[in-house]
């Protein structure tokens with residue numbers, strides 16, 4: 001249910017694991033404790049059993065993101081350091097490195113790209129990145145005004 005938020009949490013630089021809602025609460029709680037992660041959920045009961053958890057109220061991704069950012073205050077330095085697909089830390093590599101095959105236009109534009117060693121996905125600071133950064137900055141601004 002919170003799959004999109006999970007990817008955003010990774011974009012913000014936090015390690016996140018997506019757990020489907022058909023798993024029982026006790027095993028989710030145990031995994032959270034073992035991995036040192038906090039639980040972000042829409043499930044009131046699960047949230048009440050998990051210390052430091054975030055109970056997400058909204059159904060809209062932008063509002064969910066605002067709830068998360070307002071609570072956990074991500075640092076700009078950590079952002080865009082994780083693979084949104086698998087949660088691994090990204091490495092900076094040369095765009096001409098033979099381990100990745102990038103569109104020629106991307107190779108030309110970026111000397112370095114971010115690369116996931118685990119699933120092979122590459123990231124670069126294109127338009128999408130700028131839009132995400134703007135969105136996060138705006139939400140950080142909003143969150144700041146509230147406090």
Ligand SMILES: [Zn+2]
Nearest residue numbers: 083086116119
């Ligand atoms: Zn990956």
